[in-house]
Amino acid sequence: xxxxxxxxxxxxxxxxxxxxxxxxxxxxxxxxxxxxxxxxxxxxxxxxxxxxxxxxxxxxxxxxxxxxxxxxxxxxxxxxxxxxxxxxxxxxxxxxxxxxxxxx
Amino acid sequence: xxxxxxxxxxxxxxxxxxxxxxxxxxxxxxxxxxxxxxxxxxxxxxxxxxxxxxxxxxxxxxxxxxxxxxxxxxxxxxxxxxxxxxxxxxxxxxxxxxxxxxxxxxxxxxxxxxxxxxxxxxxxxxxxxxxxxxxxxxxxxxxxxxxxxxxxxxxxxxxxxxxxxxxxxxxxxxxxxxxxxxxxxxxxxxxxxxxxxxxxxxxxxxxxxxxxxxxxxxxxxxxxxxxxxxxxxxxxxxxxxxxxxxxxxxxxxxxxxxxxxxxxxxxxxxxxxxxxxxxxxxxxxxxxxxxxxxxxxxxxxxxxxxxxxxxxxxxxxxxxxxxxxxxxxxxxxxxxxxxxxxxxxxxxxxxxxxxxxxxxxxxxxxxxxxxxxxxxxxxxxxxxxxxxxxxxxxxxxxxxxxxxxxxxxxxxxxxxxxxxxxxxxxxxxxxxxxxxxxxxxxxxx
Numbered sequence: 337x338x339x340x341x342x343x344x345x346x347x348x349x350x351x352x353x354x355x356x357x358x359x360x361x362x363x364x365x366x367x368x369x370x371x372x373x374x375x376x377x378x379x380x381x382x383x384x385x386x387x388x389x390x391x392x393x394x395x396x397x398x399x400x401x402x403x404x405x406x407x408x409x410x411x412x413x414x415x416x417x418x419x420x421x422x423x424x425x426x427x428x429x430x431x432x433x434x435x436x437x438x439x440x
Numbered sequence: 441x442x443x444x445x446x447x448x449x450x451x452x453x454x455x456x457x458x459x460x461x462x463x464x465x466x467x468x469x470x471x472x473x474x475x476x477x478x479x480x481x482x483x484x485x486x487x488x489x490x491x492x493x494x495x496x497x498x499x500x501x502x503x504x505x506x507x508x509x510x511x512x513x514x515x516x517x518x519x520x521x522x523x524x525x526x527x528x529x530x531x532x533x534x535x536x537x538x539x540x541x542x543x544x545x546x547x548x549x550x551x552x553x554x555x556x557x558x559x560x561x562x563x564x565x566x567x568x569x570x571x572x573x574x575x576x577x578x579x580x581x582x583x584x585x586x587x588x589x590x591x592x593x594x595x596x597x598x599x600x601x602x603x604x605x606x607x608x609x610x611x612x613x614x615x616x617x618x619x620x621x622x623x624x625x626x627x628x629x630x631x632x633x634x635x636x637x638x639x640x641x642x643x644x645x646x647x648x649x650x651x652x653x654x655x656x657x658x659x660x661x662x663x664x665x666x667x668x669x670x671x672x673x674x675x676x677x678x679x680x681x682x683x684x685x686x687x688x689x690x691x692x693x694x695x696x697x698x699x700x701x702x703x704x705x706x707x708x709x710x711x712x713x714x715x716x717x718x719x720x721x722x723x724x725x726x727x728x729x730x731x732x733x734x735x736x737x738x739x740x741x742x743x744x745x746x747x748x749x750x751x752x753x754x755x756x757x758x759x760x761x762x763x764x765x766x767x768x769x770x771x772x773x774x775x776x777x778x779x780x781x782x783x784x785x786x787x788x789x790x791x792x793x794x795x796x797x798x799x800x801x802x803x804x805x806x807x808x809x810x811x812x813x814x815x816x817x818x819x820x821x822x823x824x825x826x827x828x829x830x831x832x833x834x835x836x837x838x839x840x841x842x843x844x845x846x847x848x849x850x851x852x853x854x855x856x857x858x859x860x861x862x863x864x865x866x867x868x869x870x871x872x873x874x875x876x877x878x879x880x881x882x883x884x885x
Contacts (some may be wrong), residue, residue, distance in 0.1 A: 349796075351795075351796060351797075351798075351799060352795050352796045353795075353800060353802065355784065355787045355788065355791070355792075355800075355802065355803045356651070356784070356803055358802030358803070358804060358805075383443075384650070384653070385510070385650055386513050387443065387444055387509065387510040387511065387512070387513035388443060388444070388510055388650075389443055389444045389445060389446050389506070389510065389785075389788055389792075390443065390788055390792065391443030392443035392445075392792075393443075393788060393792030393793070393795050394795065395443075396793075396795065396796065397792075397795030397796030397797075398796060399796065400795070400796035400797050401796035401797070404797075423653055423720045434721070435721065435722050435723045436653070436720045436721060436722065
């Protein structure tokens with residue numbers, strides 16, 4: 337699994353934004369793990385709140401964005417809330433742009 | 441369940457609720473009901489039920505159809521009931537209002553419409569309560585407990601209302617007549633304090649934490665307000681019915697319930713302050729700022745209630761007290777949250793299916809906060825002016841203030857329609873390939 341492939345997957349997922357925060361799922365720290373083997377991509381991700389109606393759309397959006405990459409034959413996205421997401425996972429620059437503070 | 445689906449009929453409930461609000465405001469501006477008529481007069485009951493059932497209850501029911509599955513991460517067992525329940529509630533409410541107009545002598549005598557309407561209305565609300573209640577009891581904790589208590593209060597409110605309707609039609613027997621003579625305060629407390637306020641409290645705990653990215657309160661802290669609230673309600677309803685059965689006065693029972701209720705609301709205020717203080721988002725969106733105004737109105741309502749009880753002027757000012765509770769606190773919070781919920785659901789419905797395939801706007805891009813804010817300010821100024829005019833006994837000036845409220849309400853409704861029509865989303869992001877514009881009145885899911 338090359339670094340380049342993972343970077344391309346990561347870039348592709350940036351088109352998927354969280355509707356409430358208005359930032360992409362990568363910079364928000366929603367993506368827990370990415371693996372790619374022989375054209376099959378596995379992503380483990382989270383969302384801000386379990387049960388939120390956006391959750392299913394985020395999962396499908398991530399799968400759709402990765403499926404567009406040349407060479408990808410199958411995508412499997414797993415949604416988990418363990419560990420739960422916290423604002424501390426947001427990229428520091430994005431966190432500042434969102435006006436968040438006091439985040440440990 | 442990783443994510444709730446979009447509730448198909450939530451927008452329909454909101455649309456019907458806003459329609460009833462406009463009807464009620466038109467009646468207030470036109471001088472129907474209190475203060476032109478007595479508090480208990482049939483004309484006043486027309487306005488009260490249009491507001492409390494048509495506007496407030498339909499809004500809360502619509503929001504709960506979407507929110508309850510989010511709360512307990514479990515789908516509703518009977519989500520196909522939402523549309524027939526909406527139909528029954530509206531038909532029942534129309535019958536009830538026609539029955540009151542008949543009592544007032546404004547239309548031909550037809551008091552049978554009161555029991556008939558109350559049964560149809562009760563059936564619709566029972567369907568809602570059963571669908572939501574069965575879902576909530578699967579995970580009875582936190583906010584879900586508030587809504588369960590609220591639904592219990594709804595059942596008590598409806599049961600008393602049906603008894604009153606049969607008594608007004610002369611077919612409820614001696615105990616029914618005794619209830620009608622004495623239990624109206626219990627009906628009002630169960631409806632406004634139990635069903636609407638406890639439910640709004642529970643939902644706001646969760647929504648505020650979600651939208652401001654605050655840490656959820658500990659289970660123990662968030663349920664202390666509920667314990668006192670539920671106790672207040674139990675004392676008012678159970679104690680009140682006992683007192684009526686024993687032919688004793690309600691005074692002492694209602695005082696105890698009021699003290700417990702004030703403790704509950706004080707604890708709620710403490711919790712809300714904690715959520716605001718611990719938020720990660722420092723910039724508050726319009727919906728949160730306007731929710732803050734509604735919380736201030738709740739504090740003002742509690743203060744006003746305490747003052748009129750201590751000064752012995754409940755009989756004179758109870759109308760102003762109820763008005764501030766209904767339009768300052770409950771309606772203010774509902775308007776603020778509708779502004780957010782309509783935009784959020786519209787975004788999901790339109791852009792959720794194309795996520796990952798095309799660039800999409802943010803939820804915030806569906807609304808223009810600066811333009812909308814003035815309508816909220818006009819609405820709240822109207823509410824405060826109307827409350828003061830009621831306290832001063834200025835009936836004509838009250839109608840003017842109600843007209844200001846109507847202007848603010850129509851402005852907010854216009855903004856909600858613009859959100860639904862994606863009117864403020866600019867350029868190619870408005871409808872990217874594959875996205876379908878939402879219907880105004882229901883979700884296409």
